[in-house]
Amino acid sequence: MMEIHSQSIAQLRDGLRRKEFSSEEVTRAFLKRIKSLDHLYNAFITIDEKEALAAAAIADQKIASGRNEVLTGIPIAHKDIFCTQGMKTSCGSKMLANFVPPYNATVISKFNDSGAIILGKTNMDEFAMGGSTETSFYGACFNPWNTKKVPGGSSGGSAAAIAALLAPGATGTDTGGSIRQPSSFCGITGLKPTYGRISRFGMIAFASSLDQGGPMAKTAEDCALLMNVMSGIDPKDSTSANKEKEDFSANLSQKLDGLKIGVTLKDCSANLDRDYQICLERALTQLEKLGAELIEISLPKNSLAVPTYYVIAPAEASSNLSRFDGVRYGYRCDNPENLLDLYTRSRSEGFGDEVKRRILIGTYVLSAGYYDQYYTKAQRIRRLIRNEYLSCLRDVDMIMGPTTAGPAFDIGSKSNDSISMYLEDTYTVGANLAGLPAISIPIGVINECPVGMQLIGRDFDESTLLNVAHQFQVATDWHLQSSVERDYA
């Protein structure tokens, strides 16, 4: 039998149903790996072994009495941005290092209802601001393929945990690429759903109009399973979309004949790593072989995506992070002299540099006299970018392109160069600005580091993205390649 930690969520589910192993065995297997290996990756911020095993015991009773839900008995890791009742939720920040929420995020409640077990909370860039998981208050996270490399970010802990086989699946959030870019860097599959598909209640806000939670796993099939649990309208989130419940697993076996895929490689070829370009072309050939029709398209306005994003996201963040003032919860400075001192020191001491930088940018672009020049203009360009995507997606079913500029970069290589770090988001922020669903799946390995491709779909058409990704994974084995051997080396 395949080792437990190597199995996909779908395989674990089937094994549990066939009683090949118990939830307790599964949970213990992952807990044991985390204990013995996570010092190498720093993928987790919080683990509650006792709680996880207690939940596993309950899951086993349910399985024994045939009361299985979708994910009964399967341990899932959650990005430390999702509030977990009674369990520390830090958002990777000193500001919330002492914060234990009295409520669950809707996503967490949905996983609880589906029978999943909370394996732990994963590392992330502070307040999800970053593309390398280096800005975490809990220290950088390391790429399991090569620990000198970043795992990507901000959902780097989730991606690293899956790549290192410390968790079978995880949640992430994606404001400008924070699910897709680490998925690409860690050789896993990650989906950013359509804006509004998944409730944001209890998911600590970075940029409200861009933030979207989503699944991260080894395979598209697993992502579909997780989507079934996570998605759906939530009365607690006014921006969640009123869409009929979909079974994302039911639509994975469609042939790709007649599917039209728009290809944007010409737009980006100048900036792409040569080897990465070869991987992308090979993936295209594969898609064509599966029956898809490739159509060259161009998204010229996407060149404006990064500057637009770095106006809108910090603007919203500067306001969203105002609540962290040292008054009601979270970090408070010692012996404040007065109110202003309480605010100033609590925030100066509680936030890291990248968070401060974005608060400064956001405050600046919203200021009187600059608002129209930056914020209003950015909103206008955002609309143009979305319109350009929508007009392309009238002719093609989805758009294929790179997820990143290349494979994972070295730890520390960009942490003092904000602009080059921000440009990491070049290929991903478009989907956030347009609100469209996008998935990243592994398509190759360059110098022992994985790379992925990105597929961007129509509004609320995650189903087609997952189907194409799954068909691609049926025909290829890039998603099965793993970094684990190195664990024992």
Place this chain on the structure above:
Amino acid sequence: MLDPNWETVIGLEVHLQLATSSKIFSGSSTSFGGTPNSQTCSVDLAMPGALPVFNELALRYAVMFGLGIGAQINKTSIFDRKNYFYPDLPKGYQISQFHHPVVGRGTFELFFDDQDIYKIGITRAHLEEDAGKSVHGHFDGKSGIDLNRAGTPLLEIVTDPDFRSSEQVIYYLKALHLLVTYLGISDGNMAEGSMRCDVNISLRKKGDCNLGTRTEIKNINSFRFVERAISFEVNRQIDILEDGGKVIQETRLYDSELDETRPMRSKEIANDYRYFPEPDLLPIQISDDYISKIRDSMPELPLAKYRRFIETYDITKDDAEILLASKEIADYYEEVVATCADSKLSSNWVQTEMLAKLNKSNLCVSQSPISARQLGLLLSKIVDKTISGKIAKQVFAEAWSAEEDPLELIEKKELKQVDDFDKIHTIVQEVINKNTDQVKQYLAANDQKRKKLLGFFVGQVMQLSNGRANPKVVNQILNQKLSE
């Protein structure tokens, strides 16, 4: 009082708490006076990840107000974030409406003025959330924060600079209070902070068309303070201008203890609120159908009722004004009229008996021990002459204090008016027999003195009949007897 060379120009911003039972963006209760922070949830406390959900009733109330002043209702309105730091503002921003308010331009018609109708332009009215309260002086050098009020729905109603005196301002505030209580969208209670007022004041030379530099006086919470704050501020500005100085545009606070306005500390003013559209809430879209359904369910408004009262009940403007002072009084009055069918008698009774008694015992109409129907039935006994007005007053007073049904009291105490000729005749005879001296005086007296003495005899008869004898009949028999 006011220097005749100067004209006062005033505009108002009224923050009206809407009478929803839960908050504008959460399910917490909005009731007043709870234990500090007992009426809060993750949204009100701005916990990480908490999101606002808009309470539709607040929108309904805002639309009702808009329709009540004939204003434009904006089909799309947008919530914005107004960013500033203050401990009683947990999110660090207030959700408000900046560029696209729900209620657009309208006109507020006043009828309490000497002139028939006085029109105040309403610039806009928008929805926003209230802040919490800072509690000072109880915590050993620290301040306490009570967030029970945080998130209570407010409608901020902004007028044009259309007021020329504090009297007009007070008229407007009273009329506004009346309108919103008629609509049932707010209790309008100034003492509990349901209606708070910012006043913008500037002066200009009489005949000048341009506005002078204004100051804004924040957060005044009683009619009396509005009047005094305006008076202080007007005199302050006159002094400056007469000395050749310039008024500085600034925000000032009214200190009711010192009866003066003074500038707010610069720290208390955030001058750049960095408004931007609230991304956690969708724009509010209102359909024609939604508006017309609300329009169809609108109650009669004070001005329409005022006109109807004068026309159908044949009462004076002054009477109508008193009877319209609250919807409860007007409703009470109308039920009394409907029961006894005498609108003038009802008007007098409601004003002189009912309201007087209520004021004296500090009760509101709904707490009256005598219901409108009971009063109406009592008055109908005057109308059909079962009892006299005087007896009715006694019955009313007794029924009030004993909290009994007046009609039952009439039965129980046999207070019905005696009209029976023979019975009254017997009593008159008795009085004449007992008072022979007075009869002699009467017979010897001139007309003027006779009138006086007749009053004495009537009094005696009424006393003997316990006040129940029909005075008309008494007079008739007495005249007849004494001329025999």
